[in-house]
Amino acid sequence: MALRTVSALKRRLGGAGLGLLRSGQISSAAGRSGAGRARAGRGRGVAWTRPRLGEEQLGPTCPVGPTWESVSRPSSTDRKCLGRAGNFLPCAAQHRLEKTPSYIDYPATARRSFSNHRVIVDMDQSLGVATIKIKNPPVNSLSLELLTEFLIGWEKLENDKSCKGVILTSNYPKIFSAGLDILEMCGKNAAHYTEYWKAVQELWLKLYMSNMVVIAAINGSSPAGGCLLALTSDYRVMADNPKYTIGLNETLLGIVAPFWFKDNLVNTIGNRASEQALQLGLLFSPAEALKIGLVDQLVPEDKVQSTALSVMSQWLKIPDHARQLTKTMMRKPTADLLLKQREADIDNFVRFISRDGIQKSLHMYLKALKERKE
Numbered sequence: 566m567a568l569r570t571v572s573a574l575k576r577r578l579g580g581a582g583l584g585l586l587r588s589g590q591i592s593s594a595a596g597r598s599g600a601g602r603a604r605a606g607r608g609r610g611v612a613w614t615r616p617r618l619g620e621e622q623l624g625p626t627c628p629v630g631p632t633w634e635s636v637s638r639p640s641s642t643d644r645k646c647l648g649r650a651g652n653f654l655p656c657a658a659q660h661r662l663e664k665t666p667s668y669i670d671y672p673a674t675a676r677r678s679f680s681n682h683r684v685i686v687d688m689d690q691s692l693g694v695a696t697i698k699i700k701n702p703p704v705n706s707l708s709l710e711l712l713t714e715f716l717i718g719w720e721k722l723e724n725d726k727s728c729k730g731v732i733l734t735s736n737y738p739k740i741f742s743a744g745l746d747i748l749e750m751c752g753k754n755a756a757h758y759t760e761y762w763k764a765v766q767e768l769w770l771k772l773y774m775s776n777m778v779v780i781a782a783i784n785g786s787s788p789a790g791g792c793l794l795a796l797t798s799d800y801r802v803m804a805d806n807p808k809y810t811i812g813l814n815e816t817l818l819g820i821v822a823p824f825w826f827k828d829n830l831v832n833t834i835g836n837r838a839s840e841q842a843l844q845l846g847l848l849f850s851p852a853e854a855l856k857i858g859l860v861d862q863l864v865p866e867d868k869v870q871s872t873a874l875s876v877m878s879q880w881l882k883i884p885d886h887a888r889q890l891t892k893t894m895m896r897k898p899t900a901d902l903l904l905k906q907r908e909a910d911i912d913n914f915v916r917f918i919s920r921d922g923i924q925k926s927l928h929m930y931l932k933a934l935k936e937r938k939e
């Protein structure tokens with residue numbers, strides 16, 4: 566039976582021992598958290614208590630690098646917040662986490678793959694790198710089912726302590742992702758829009774705040790939500806094919822990029838370039854995207870994956886905790902803005918998308934896409 570919602574999957578997975586997806590809660594927002602591992606441990610009956618984020622854990626100097634304390638000393642509010650968000654833990658807690666038994670028992674092979682209908686995950690255990698290939702034909706639109714399956718695959722990787730990095734790519738060269746599935750935003754009811762938007766928020770928060778290194782291997786066009794997906798990564802390698810485009814083109818559909826789409830873009834290409842790009846709904850060629858910093862590197866199509874892997878190996882040479890702390894320091898304020906007003910953002914989306922005028926615009930856009938083919 567097709568699983569239609571994140572909640573349905575959560576219920577189903579409750580008994581399967583996977584880390585739970587907790588949409589709507591801060592702890593679900595960010596990566597391989599202590600909470601996530603604790604939950605995973607409990608799922609397997611492993612007796613282990615989540616470390617408390619008290620003073621005692623700001624303890625002795627980490628033998629492999631600076632302590633949390635020496636990077637910056639957060640306030641107690643920050644600590645609670647960081648702990649709940651799970652973005653990072655002080656060294657002592659990290660070390661305890663390292664000793665936590667993984668609930669995923671891998672066979673002794675160096676590669677491991679799992680896939681569901683719309684997401685293929687190939688884990689190279691010798692490198693500690695997973696590749697996620699999106700396969701939602703025809704255009705990898707981010708349907709609710711895809712988002713749900715993606716979230717489950719992501720959670721598995723977050724809970725696998727051997728996985729240090731993820732490469733995001735498409736199973737279909739030519740299209741990385743067509744963005745949010747317009748059919749999910751057309752002609753449905755408020756409950757459906759709510760469920761859909763929660764899943765969109767959830768995926769963005771998880772990817773944007775992941776402690777793993779995330780590299781996008783953009784092997785095709787990547788409009789709107791597809792561009793956002795790429796923007797969550799730490800580094801973007803794109804195929805150098807002038808037929809491909811990338812950008813947040815929401816205004817061309819008569820809709821508005823939400824503030825956190827905008828923030829992610831501003832953090833990447835700056836305010837002025839974002840202002841123009843967002844108002845005009847600009848879709849950039851790879852060369853233009855490189856020029857404004859929307860992508861980091863262009864390579865021939867057949868080198869996208871190998872380049873992403875070699876960039877990954879560079880990133881993985883950096884001491885993990887230092888890189889993670891730095892990533893968190895850079896990104897947390899942006900993620901927090903959404904976390905603080907998640908419900909309001911859902912309400913805004915549902916109200917906005919339910920408007921007759923917006924529904925009309927989306928229908929016309931879909932019609933134009935179809936007519937383009939004829």
Ligand SMILES: CCCCCCCCCCCCC/C=C/C(=O)SCCNC(=O)CCNC(=O)[C@H](O)C(C)(C)COP(=O)(O)OP(=O)(O)OC[C@H]1O[C@@H](n2cnc3c(N)ncnc32)[C@H](O)[C@@H]1OP(=O)(O)O
Pocket residue numbers: 703704706740742743744745746747748786788789790791814815818820821822823913914917918931934935938
């Ligand atoms: C006061 C202010 C308040 C503010 C409040 C804000 C609230 C929030 C507002 C809402 C925010 C929403 C944010 C939205 C983000 C999005 O991502 S919207 C989606 C945008 N995507 C696009 O514009 C891409 C459209 N598609 C394409 O350009 C092309 O399809 C392609 C990806 C370049 C591929 O081209 P090609 O290979 O030629 O394939 P096509 O023939 O065009 O398409 C094949 C079929 O797929 C259908 N399709 C394409 N894209 C989508 C999609 N995104 N969703 C659903 N379906 C899609 C297309 O119609 C074809 O269908 P068939 O004709 O039936 O085969």
